[in-house]
Amino acid sequence: MIDRIETAYYRLPLEGMGDALHGTMDCEELIMTKVYADGLVGHGYSYTIGRGGRAIRALVEHDLAPLLLGRDPQPVESLWAEMWRALHYVGRGGLASFAIAALDVALWDLRGLRAGRPLYALAGGISRPIPAYGSGVDLGKTLPELLAQTEGFLARGFPGVKVKVGRPDFAEDEARVAEVRRLIGDRIDLMVDANMAWSADEALARGRRLQQFRPFWLEEPTAPEDVAGHRQLVDALQVPIAVGENLHSPDEYRRYVDEGALAVLQIDPITNGGITASLRALALADAANLGTSSHYTDELSAHLLCASRYPVYLEKHAYALDRYLEMPQQVVNGQVRPSEAPGTGLRFDERALSPYRSE
């Protein structure tokens, strides 16, 4: 029985980073949760890129925790559905999904602790190495800084690297992608991420130009609401279209899969609405024979991608939470594996976090 739920809120400083839609980001909010049940403690979290975190914490404390207290923690999918219904009127995505995720992650962790099994096994997966690519938030970097970042990724042995595009002057985007391709040669995969900067028409014209640099995928070319626009890009471009970090429910993924509007389905078990929601998205990808990948959430995603049929890459984020974790994920030969600890294996180093605790 769930007898206690705790939350803590942190503001983690970020050194100047930015992308096309969200501009400069200087803080990551972390909302940590602990769910106590039957002598075990499940750990969960949610995060934002600087805004909304206190509202997420309030949803957890005032609306979701009271629903779970006194309940059996084991039927996680049913509890997810109850949380979803409880916030439906103000939810169906957005902050509600981030709040549900903070508890859903902890419930899956509890499930693993109770069973003595790691998350990938609970999800029906087998541990296997997943290729990882180096990813920065680099739209604001100068070209020399961007190339230095890329050289750092190569030095770490990544078989793929990503570049942000979406500068006001597309000629700059094109020059930056060209320079990175020149630096990495033909044997390294090159992902390109527009962070929804373009209209569908702009994405079509610009995607055609960028294809000369043989990108592995084009990520978030346009607004997530424009499913038809994504479908048009899938049909018209050779470069695969990758989408997922801004899809906040299983239904949003279903629309994309039903419409054939993506080629690589990316999960983020926080922004998607929890591990439960990301697993549903991955099942849709399997049924449609789509490749899968991840956004941020390196440790959780390594587990979940092992439960997917065609995981192509895990995003290894330059701003991963490593310095705040007890056991940061290791990259070996450009690949990662999920933790073998029961549950998620994800534990925050609360001493490292404590200077950033806030109200």
Ligand SMILES: [Mg+2]
């Ligand atoms: Mg992205």
